[in-house]
Amino acid sequence: MGEDGENEDGGVYGEENSQQQKQLRESQTKSKVISLVMEGNVSEVLSALRRDGYGAEWDPLLLWVRPQLCCLQTIADHVRQARLTALASVGCGTGLLEWLIHAVAGVSVRGYEVNPEWWGSRYSPPTFIPITFTKMGADTPTVPPTHALMCCYFNDGAAFREYVSRYEGPALLIIGSTDGHHRTDPHPLSYKYVSPWILTHTHRISDSDLLACYLRQDHSQQDT
Ligand SMILES: C[S@@+](CC[C@H](N)C(=O)[O-])C[C@H]1O[C@@H](n2cnc3c(N)ncnc32)[C@H](O)[C@@H]1O
Structure with missing residues (x-):
């Protein structure tokens, strides 16, 4: 039987093996990144996020997007353009992106998440920022x-x-996929024609990921 022979369940050994090796590498990168965050080692976390770095196998449970310094700076600049010093991230997951924004640019961060039972369970990854949890419903x-x-x-x-609709502040930022393979809702450009939001700029994070920055209309006009 060759390398890719069938197993008892009709699966393919070669495929199973490479899937297991991928999961192992993802798990190793995840453990490494968690230690790096605990050490406050921002530059190594950014190295791990590079697609060609040792984080080539990246577990999206830690963070769905792979930002570099320019992305973090663009986010912080937008917060400051709105004359704010703090950021709230809804659906923040582990809060790794927000932790990086704080570490790199000094912006205060907090997160909002649902399903506190999952996040408190032994299966979930750690969280890196203060999070407000709400129950589903x-x-x-x-x-x-x-x-x-x-x-x-x-x-x-x-x-x-x-x-x-509940938010009365001046700045909105949406990061999401534009390639159609990963469905993100909202799409980064969902608020392009939605009053009172003005799309002030976009920043391409990767071929498939976009950051869109919006200001509330009356706020965006204060600088013109
Ligand atoms: C695909 S994950 C993205 C997590 C993180 N932002 C990232 O990029 O890695 C979407 C997250 O949104 C959270 N979520 C879904 N509905 C939510 C809600 N109504 N309020 C807060 N978080 C929510 C989910 O629990 C999940 O962690």
């Missing part, structure tokens, strides 16, 4: 106007619209 929390409202790879457009 509970009222959507209101993000304070002192914070920019961000989401990255959010997966519930209706819930995001609810966060936005």
Whole structure:
């Protein structure tokens, strides 16, 4: 039987093996990154996020997007352009992206998540920032106007619209996929024609990922 022979379940040995090796490498990178965050080693975390670095096998449970310094700076610049110093990220997951933004640019960060049982379970990865948890079906929390409202790879457009409708602050940032393979909701450009939001700029993170930055209309006109 060759390398890719069938196993008892009709699966293919070669494929199974390479899948297991991929999972092992992802798990090794995940453990390494968790230690690096605990050490505060930002530059090595950024190296791990590079597609050609030792994080070539990356577990998206840690973070769905692979930002570099320019992306983190663009986010921080947008927060400051809105005359804010803090950022709230809805659906933040582990908060790794937000931890990096704070570490690199000094912006205060907090996150919002659902399903506290999962995040408190032994199967979940650690979280790196202060997070407000809400139970599924509970009222959507209101993000304070002192914070920019961000989401990255959010997966519930209706819930995001609810966060936005409650939000009275000046700045919105949406990171998501534009390639159609990974469905993100909202799409980064979802608010391009939605009053009172003005799309001020976009930043391409990768071939498939885009960051879109918006200001509330009256706020964006203050600088013109
Ligand atoms: C695809 S993950 C992205 C996580 C993280 N932002 C990242 O980029 O790695 C989407 C996250 O949104 C969270 N989520 C879904 N609905 C939510 C809601 N109504 N409020 C807060 N978080 C929510 C999920 O629990 C999940 O962690």
